[in-house]
Amino acid sequence: MKRINTIVDAKAEIEKLKNPNCAEDDIFFQAMEEVLLSIFPLFKSDEVYSKNAKNAVIRRLITPDRVIKFKVVWMDDNNEVQVNTGYRVQFNNALGPYKGGLRFHPSVNEGILKFLGFEQILKNALTGLPLGGAKGGSDFDPKGKSDFEVMKFCKAFMRELYKHIGPRIDVPAGDIGVGGREIGYLFGEYKRMTSAFEGVLTGKPFFFGGSLMRPEATGYGVVYFTRKMLELDGKESLEGKVCTVSGSGNVALHAIEKLQQLGANPVTCTDSKGMIYDARGLDLALLKELKFVRRTSLEEYAKVHPEAAYTPVSEYPEGAHAVWDIPCYAAFPCATQNELNKKDAENLVKNGCVSVSEGANMPSTTEAIDLMLKNKICLAPAKAANAGGVAVSGFEMSQNAAMQRWSFAKVDVKLQETMEEICENVASTAKEFGVEGNYVVGANIAGFKRVADAMIAEGV
Ligand SMILES: NC(=O)C1=CN([C@@H]2O[C@H](COP(=O)(O)OP(=O)(O)OC[C@H]3O[C@@H](n4cnc5c(N)ncnc54)[C@H](OP(=O)(O)O)[C@@H]3O)[C@@H](O)[C@H]2O)C=CC1
Numbered sequence: 469m470k471r472i473n474t475i476v477d478a479k480a481e482i483e484k485l486k487n488p489n490c491a492e493d494d495i496f497f498q499a500m501e502e503v504l505l506s507i508f509p510l511f512k513s514d515e516v517y518s519k520n521a522k523n524a525v526i527r528r529l530i531t532p533d534r535v536i537k538f539k540v541v542w543m544d545d546n547n548e549v550q551v552n553t554g555y556r557v558q559f560n561n562a563l564g565p566y567k568g569g570l571r572f573h574p575s576v577n578e579g580i581l582k583f584l585g586f587e588q589i590l591k592n593a594l595t596g597l598p599l600g601g602a603k604g605g606s607d608f609d610p611k612g613k614s615d616f617e618v619m620k621f622c623k624a625f626m627r628e629l630y631k632h633i634g635p636r637i638d639v640p641a642g643d644i645g646v647g648g649r650e651i652g653y654l655f656g657e658y659k660r661m662t663s664a665f666e667g668v669l670t671g672k673p674f675f676f677g678g679s680l681m682r683p684e685a686t687g688y689g690v691v692y693f694t695r696k697m698l699e700l701d702g703k704e705s706l707e708g709k710v711c712t713v714s715g716s717g718n719v720a721l722h723a724i725e726k727l728q729q730l731g732a733n734p735v736t737c738t739d740s741k742g743m744i745y746d747a748r749g750l751d752l753a754l755l756k757e758l759k760f761v762r763r764t765s766l767e768e769y770a771k772v773h774p775e776a777a778y779t780p781v782s783e784y785p786e787g788a789h790a791v792w793d794i795p796c797y798a799a800f801p802c803a804t805q806n807e808l809n810k811k812d813a814e815n816l817v818k819n820g821c822v823s824v825s826e827g828a829n830m831p832s833t834t835e836a837i838d839l840m841l842k843n844k845i846c847l848a849p850a851k852a853a854n855a856g857g858v859a860v861s862g863f864e865m866s867q868n869a870a871m872q873r874w875s876f877a878k879v880d881v882k883l884q885e886t887m888e889e890i891c892e893n894v895a896s897t898a899k900e901f902g903v904e905g906n907y908v909v910g911a912n913i914a915g916f917k918r919v920a921d922a923m924i925a926e927g928v
């Protein structure tokens with residue numbers, strides 16, 4: 469293989485890997501391209517990496533160890549047979565057991581899970597914990613399903629998955645469409661199939677060995693990261709500032725909670741159908757009730773609070789997402805991939821937004837990232853900013869292995885320390901490689917270096 473000594477070589481290598489007949493992989497290449505092009509300063513500066521023709525680290529890193537694909541057959545409430553596809557992409561275990569969430573959403577396919585699994589490798593590396601990278605899930609749509617149907621699907625899913633996972637092999641967790649309820653059902657079935665009560669999943673309900681604060685961890689972690697980033701960059705704190713948030717799931721609502729606790733004023737949230745803009749400040753208790761208990765649309769919020777504006781997706785401005793057009797000091801995309809495009813980034817810049825912190829995985833398109841960096845927005849990339857979730861999953865694994873339970877306060881302190889360490893590491897890596905303030909490049913290089921060093925050390 470040709471050595472990757474120039475950015476042109478790097479681009480050519482990526483092009484060679486693309487399969488023009490597989491559109492599903494486009495999103496995976498988007499993630500890979502961002503990483504490979506931004507770690508170029510490392511290739512130039514360090515012999516070990518520029519000589520990676522010998523170790524083939526890049527080739528090995530971008531190819532999953534294995535992709536497990538299986539059929540999930542279950543019966544709905546009308547006693548009709550339903551068939552879905554289940555996946556687990558075990559991407560890389562150089563640093564520790566495969567680790568990463570499960571996503572249940574109709575859009576799930578192999579390409580999406582490869583993108584998420586690839587990001588997870590570097591994210592998990594940034595936490596400093598011994599965790600490899602993986603992702604899995606299914607095209608099953610939990611929306612509109614009864615609790616009983618969700619349970620039956622989860623149990624059918626686990627009857628296949630259990631063969632491939634284990635506390636030292638692969639430890640799945642939640643992601644979109646998979647929260648405490650689903651993890652509980654999955655854990656119950658794993659236990660039934662194996663008779664083993666062990667830390668094979670994280671995000672478990674507390675009485676099954678779940679860690680306190682895992683539900684809050686990703687959203688709180690994003691805000692802790694942002695607080696540190698603003699401090700390092702000499703910007704004003706979040707206190708008293710208007711913030712915009714997208715999403716209204718686990719990550720978004722806990723980011724809103726932490727923002728409110730720190731005295732900020734989060735004024736927006738979204739779901740797949742529309743956006744709420746409540747300039748007075750969001751009613752978080754109501755949002756939790758709507759989304760975590762009743763599992764209903766945000767439209768209901770405006771019925772309780774007619775002063776708040778509800779904008780359905782069909783009324784979003786042409787080519788943009790309404791939420792990023794609301795003036796804010798700090799923005800928090802916390803819903804899904806590619807939900808912040810170039811037009812949205814232009815709106816954020818125009819309205820004087822100072823920082824964008826990615827709670828969702830890869831929420832910003834490549835063009836949006838370039839535009840935000842060019843305009844000196846402090847951009848906290850997902851693999852650093854949302855690493856708090858997997859970090860607390862790591863703490864859950866430690867607690868399970870040691871048969872311990874840590875207090876909420878202890879986990880919170882450790883989460884804050886972890887997010888601040890990640891932020892400092894990313895900032896100092898960016899500085900070391902001559903791109904001070906560029907957290908995207910800093911995160912990619914710091915994460916890649918840790919994984920690459922382990923892969924080189926373990927040999928081929
Ligand atoms: N949970 C975790 O610990 C972690 C999650 N993440 C990432 O954070 C993001 C959100 O995950 P999480 O909060 O757990 O998921 P949830 O399922 O709890 O919530 C997802 C939210 O995003 C909205 N959403 C999902 N898909 C779309 C879409 N295609 N278009 C518009 N809105 C959409 C949902 O709307 P609706 O209610 O209408 O479905 C919902 O508000 C994802 O990118 C995930 O990968 C990252 C790190 C850890």
Ligand SMILES: O=C(O)CCC(=O)C(=O)O
Binds near residue numbers: 670859
């Ligand atoms: O907690 C975990 O293991 C993974 C969380 C996750 O899926 C993510 O960080 O994107």
